[in-house]
Amino acid sequence: MKSDDKSYHTRTPGWKHAFGKKLENILGKGGVVSAGDELIAYDADALTGTRIIPMFVVLPESAAQVSAVLGLCYEEEVPFVPRGAGTGLSGGALPTEEGVVISLSRMNRILEVDIANERVVVEPGVVNINVTKAVSPYGYYYAPDPSSQVVCTIGGNVAENSGGVHCLKYGVTTNHVLGLEVVLPGGEIIETGGKTLDRPGYDLTGLVVGSEGLLGIVTKVVLRIVRKPETVKTFLAAFGRIEDAGAAVSGITARGVIPAGLEIMDNLCIRSVEEAVHAGYPVDAGSILLVELDGPAAGVEAEMPIVEDVLRENNATLIKMARDAKERDLFWKGRKNAFPAMGRVSSHYYVQDGVIPRSRLAEVLGKVEELSREYGLRVANVFHAGDGNLHPLVLYSAANEGEPERAHELAGKILRACVDAGGSITGEHGVGNDKKVYMGEMFAESDLDAMNVVRCSFDPKGLSNPGKVFPTPRTCVEQGAKPYTEHPLQKAGMGEMF
Amino acid sequence: MGESAILKTLAGIVGGENALSGAWAEAYSVGGVAPRMVLFPGTVEEVSEIMKAATRDSLSVLPMGSNTKRGLGDAPARADIALSVKRLGRILEHESADLVATAECGMTLAALQEGLGGKGQFLPVDPPHVKEGATLGGIIASNDSGPERLRYGTTRELLIGMKAVRADGTVFNGGAKVVKNVAGYDLPKLFVGSLGTLGILVEATFRLYPVPEYSRTCMAGFGSLEDSQAAVHALLNSDVVMTSLEHLTPALAVAAAERAGIPAKRGRYHLAVRIANVEKAVRDQMEHVRGILKNHGAEASVFEGDVENSFWSGIREFPGGASEEGRAVLKAGVVISEVPSVFKVIEMLREGGVEALASARAGNGMVMIELGGDDHALAGAIDSLRMVAESGGGTLVINDAPPGVKSAAGVWGDLGSAYGLMKRIKSGYDPLDILNPGRLV
Ligand SMILES: Cc1cc2nc3c(=O)[nH]c(=O)nc-3n(C[C@H](O)[C@H](O)[C@H](O)COP(=O)(O)OP(=O)(O)OC[C@H]3O[C@@H](n4cnc5c(N)ncnc54)[C@H](O)[C@@H]3O)c2cc1C
Numbered sequence: 001m002k003s004d005d006k007s008y009h010t011r012t013p014g015w016k017h018a019f020g021k022k023l024e025n026i027l028g029k030g031g032v033v034s035a036g037d038e039l040i041a042y043d044a045d046a047l048t049g050t051r052i053i054p055m056f057v058v059l060p061e062s063a064a065q066v067s068a069v070l071g072l073c074y075e076e077e078v079p080f081v082p083r084g085a086g087t088g089l090s091g092g093a094l095p096t097e098e099g100v101v102i103s104l105s106r107m108n109r110i111l112e113v114d115i116a117n118e119r120v121v122v123e124p125g126v127v128n129i130n131v132t133k134a135v136s137p138y139g140y141y142y143a144p145d146p147s148s149q150v151v152c153t154i155g156g157n158v159a160e161n162s163g164g165v166h167c168l169k170y171g172v173t174t175n176h177v178l179g180l181e182v183v184l185p186g187g188e189i190i191e192t193g194g195k196t197l198d199r200p201g202y203d204l205t206g207l208v209v210g211s212e213g214l215l216g217i218v219t220k221v222v223l224r225i226v227r228k229p230e231t232v233k234t235f236l237a238a239f240g241r242i243e244d245a246g247a248a249v250s251g252i253t254a255r256g257v258i259p260a261g262l263e264i265m266d267n268l269c270i271r272s273v274e275e276a277v278h279a280g281y282p283v284d285a286g287s288i289l290l291v292e293l294d295g296p297a298a299g300v301e302a303e304m305p306i307v308e309d310v311l312r313e314n315n316a317t318l319i320k321m322a323r324d325a326k327e328r329d330l331f332w333k334g335r336k337n338a339f340p341a342m343g344r345v346s347s348h349y350y351v352q353d354g355v356i357p358r359s360r361l362a363e364v365l366g367k368v369e370e371l372s373r374e375y376g377l378r379v380a381n382v383f384h385a386g387d388g389n390l391h392p393l394v395l396y397s398a399a400n401e402g403e404p405e406r407a408h409e410l411a412g413k414i415l416r417a418c419v420d421a422g423g424s425i426t427g428e429h430g431v432g433n434d435k436k437v438y439m440g441e442m443f444a445e446s447d448l449d450a451m452n453v454v455r456c457s458f459d460p461k462g463l464s465n466p467g468k469v470f471p472t473p474r475t476c477v478e479q480g481a482k483p484y485t486e487h488p489l490q491k492a493g494m495g496e497m498f
Numbered sequence: 499m500g501e502s503a504i505l506k507t508l509a510g511i512v513g514g515e516n517a518l519s520g521a522w523a524e525a526y527s528v529g530g531v532a533p534r535m536v537l538f539p540g541t542v543e544e545v546s547e548i549m550k551a552a553t554r555d556s557l558s559v560l561p562m563g564s565n566t567k568r569g570l571g572d573a574p575a576r577a578d579i580a581l582s583v584k585r586l587g588r589i590l591e592h593e594s595a596d597l598v599a600t601a602e603c604g605m606t607l608a609a610l611q612e613g614l615g616g617k618g619q620f621l622p623v624d625p626p627h628v629k630e631g632a633t634l635g636g637i638i639a640s641n642d643s644g645p646e647r648l649r650y651g652t653t654r655e656l657l658i659g660m661k662a663v664r665a666d667g668t669v670f671n672g673g674a675k676v677v678k679n680v681a682g683y684d685l686p687k688l689f690v691g692s693l694g695t696l697g698i699l700v701e702a703t704f705r706l707y708p709v710p711e712y713s714r715t716c717m718a719g720f721g722s723l724e725d726s727q728a729a730v731h732a733l734l735n736s737d738v739v740m741t742s743l744e745h746l747t748p749a750l751a752v753a754a755a756e757r758a759g760i761p762a763k764r765g766r767y768h769l770a771v772r773i774a775n776v777e778k779a780v781r782d783q784m785e786h787v788r789g790i791l792k793n794h795g796a797e798a799s800v801f802e803g804d805v806e807n808s809f810w811s812g813i814r815e816f817p818g819g820a821s822e823e824g825r826a827v828l829k830a831g832v833v834i835s836e837v838p839s840v841f842k843v844i845e846m847l848r849e850g851g852v853e854a855l856a857s858a859r860a861g862n863g864m865v866m867i868e869l870g871g872d873d874h875a876l877a878g879a880i881d882s883l884r885m886v887a888e889s890g891g892g893t894l895v896i897n898d899a900p901p902g903v904k905s906a907a908g909v910w911g912d913l914g915s916a917y918g919l920m921k922r923i924k925s926g927y928d929p930l931d932i933l934n935p936g937r938l939v
Binding site: 114115116117118119138139160161163167168171172174175184188189190191192194195196197198199200201202203204205206207209210211227229230250253254256257258295296297298299301302303355356357358359384387388389422423424425426427428429430431435439442443444446447448449450451453454455456457458469 | 593594595596597598618641651654655662664668669670671672674675676677678679680681682683684685687688690691692696707708709711731734735736737738739775776778779781782783829831832833834835862863864891892893895910911913914915916917918919920922923926927938939
C-alpha cells in the first residue's frame, strides 16, 4: 500500500509521454493540458504562497471520463487533485508533484430544475450563483452564498462545505446537499443520497461534503433550494469599539432572534472596503455590524425593535436601515468584497479562518489585537459574527525580509487562540495544505485515526488529493474483516442479577 | 477463560448491580433476539473497558439507550451483550449565549428539553417514543424525526460534535462544539443513522433553538387528493414559514382528530399546518394559510393549546413502534409530488382488505405508514408500496414488522451502488463485526 509520505518515483520522460497519450485516448487532445506555460494557470488556488506545477491537467466532460482517468491513475499509481474554480483559500487544489489535476470546469451543466420538489441537480463545475439564477424566476434561491459565489463552483463548495453570509439561519453547504454522484479512486462510480430524504444506509453524502477532495471526485450534486423570504430588512450599525458590536451579536441571539446574517467589520476593513466599492459605510466607525432579518413580514416587524434595542443598549453610534433592495445589495457588496479590498491597503494579506463560541468574541478579539502588536503587523477583522467564524486578515509585504513567515506564524497563533477558546481551526475555508499542521491542536490521534478509517475505505492507495488535511501521513492497514470465531461464552442460563 | 468467568469480568466492569443476565436480559431483545447479558456502564471509561473485552473475546454488542427502536433493522445475527448507555444521562455543558449544549447520549430527550427549557431553548427534534424514554443516542443513531422536521431538520442538521467508543474500546471525538466547523471529515454525519453499527455514541453536542413564543395549527379536509396535494404545493410556494405540514389519509385524519377532540369530516384527505413564531406573525400567516386552503376548496379550523399539542403528539407517535403480530410500520421517502402515488396504493390496499393508514410530512416527502394483516398480506403490501416509492426515485424501509415479514420483504430495500463502500466503512470501524452485526450492513 502506498502512503502519502512515499515520494512517487520520478517518472521518466518516456513514461510521462506514454501516460499523456493514455489520457488523450480518454479525453481527446483538447481535454489534456501538458504544455508548461498552460500548466502554470493551475499551479495554485487563491492561497498563492505555495505553487506546484502539475504533470498534466485534464478537463473531463462526463463522469465516464472521470472514471476512466481515475482508473488509469489507480493502475499507474498517479495521484490526482480535483479542482473547481481555484478560489479555495487553504491550498486544497494545490497540485501534487508528478500528479494530475482534474479540472471540473467543463462539467458545468444544470441537469434538472425541479421546483415542485425543491431540488436542482447540477454538475460540479456549475458556478454557485448560477443555481440561484436558474431558480429565482420561480421565487426560489440556493442558500449557501460564499462571498466568492460569482466564480466558485458547486463542486468546490461541496468539497469545502462552504458557508456564506447567511448560514447562521440557513445552514452551510452540507445542509443543502442531498445527493451526490462520486467517482471513487479506482474509477468506481457510486451514488449517495438523492432527491428524497432518509435513504437507508450510511449518510455518505454527509461524509463526502467537506472531505476536501480526499474521497474521490464529485460528478453530480443534488441540491435543495429554498423559497425566497417575504421580507428582508438589513441594518447597518456603527460602534466605537468592536467589543460592543460583538456584545450586540450575543444580545440579539440571546433575545431569541436568529437573523439571516450577522457580520462585523473593523475600522481597517471598513476603510478599505469603502474606498474600493463605496458601500456607504461610516469610515470613522470603530466597527460596523450588519444585521439582516428575513422571513414573514409580521415576524420581521416584531424582530426589528428588538434588534434596534439591543444595538442601542450596546452603544451603537449609528443605526441605518437599508431603504430598498438596492441599498441592501450595496451593504452586502461591501462585505462580500472585504478580502479583495484589502489589496488596496496592503500588498499582501493572509486570510485566516477560525471559529470560536460566540460568547468568547471579545476575549479572542483582544488576543488578536495583542498578537498584532506583538508581531508589528496589522490585522483587519471581518467575520461571520453570528456563528463565531472569524476571518482575521493579516497584512504584510512580501518585499520585507521574513514578513510572510511572520504573518503566517501570527495567523497560526490566532488559530491556537480559537482552539483554546473551545473553537475550531476552520469554519469554512478548509484545512487543505495550509492548516494540516494545526489539526493536532484540535484533534487527538484517536480522532484522526477515526477519520483515517473513512479515507482508507474510499481511497486505500491514498491517491485522491494526497498530503492534504491530515497532519502526518497515515497508512491504510489491510481492512479485510477477520472471520468471526465462536467465543467461549455459551448459553449460560443464568437468571440472576450479578 | 470460561464463559462464566467472561460474564463475571464484564459484570465487574460496571458493578454487579448494573449487569443483568438470563431471563432478565430478555427484556432487552432486539428484533426478537435476546442478549446473554445486559450492561449499564456509568462512565465512558466503562464503555471503553466493555468494548475492549468484547473485542478480546469476539463478543457481539447491541448498543442501546432505552431500546425503543428494538424493531428497527434486521434482527442481529448474534447478541452477546446489550450495552445500554442509559446511565450516561447528564447535561455536560449548556452555553445559552451560544445556543449550544453537550449532553451524554443516554439522556432522554425529555430530560434534555426540561434541562434546556429554563433558558427558553430547546433541541428542535420531535421524534416518537419520547414518553417511553427515547435517548439522545438512539435518536441520533436512527436519525429519527417528527413533523417539525420541516422547519428544523433532523439531528443530521443539529448534531455538531460527538464522542464515541469504537469496537476496540478506543474513545474518539468528531466534529466540534461550535456551530460552524469544517476541520476534518464530518464524522457526526456518518454516525447519524448508523444504527449502532460503527461505534457507541456517548456524548453529543447540539445546536439549539429558542422556543418559539406562540403557535397555532389549522386543519382542513379536501374534496379530493388532487385538491389537497395542490394545496401542499401552493403552501410550499408561498411566503408562509411552516413548522409542520402534515398530509393525512382520510381514516387517519378522523382518528387523529377524534383523539385530540377536533372535528374532521369522514372520507377526506386532510392537511394540518402548524405555524410557530411571534403572535402577530402567526396570526397573519394563519390567515394567509386559510386563504390558500380555501382556494383549494377547504375550510380550515384553527386550534391551539392542549388540543394542538395533543393532536401533534398523536401525529408524532403514529404509527408507533414495537412489533405486534400482524402489524407493520413503514417509512417511505419520496419527492414531494409523489406523496399522492403512495397514498393511492394505501387506498388500493384498503380496498383489498389490508388495514392501512398513512400520514405524510408533505413538505419533505416522508410518509409514515401503518399496515395490519397476516404476514403474507403485509409482505405483499410492502412490496407494492416499495415498488411505487422506488419507481419515483424514493425508498421505503420497514421500521418494524414481524420477523417473517421482514425477511420476506427485506427491511431496507435496495441500498444502492454505494453498498460495497458502506461495507468497507463498517469493516474499517468494526473489523470483527461485533457491533449490531447484521442489523444494517
Ligand atoms: C474572495 C474570496 C471570498 C471567499 N468567500 C468565502 C465565503 O464567504 N465562504 C466560504 O466558505 N468560502 C469562501 N471562499 C473560499 C472558496 O471560494 C470556497 O472554498 C469555494 O468553495 C471553493 O470553490 P472552487 O470551485 O474555487 O474550488 P477549488 O478552490 O478549485 O477547490 C477547493 C477544494 O475542492 C476540491 N474540489 C473541487 N471540485 C471538486 C469535485 N468536483 N470533487 C471533489 N473535490 C473537488 C479541490 O480539490 C479542493 O480541495 C472565498 C474565496 C475568495 C477568494
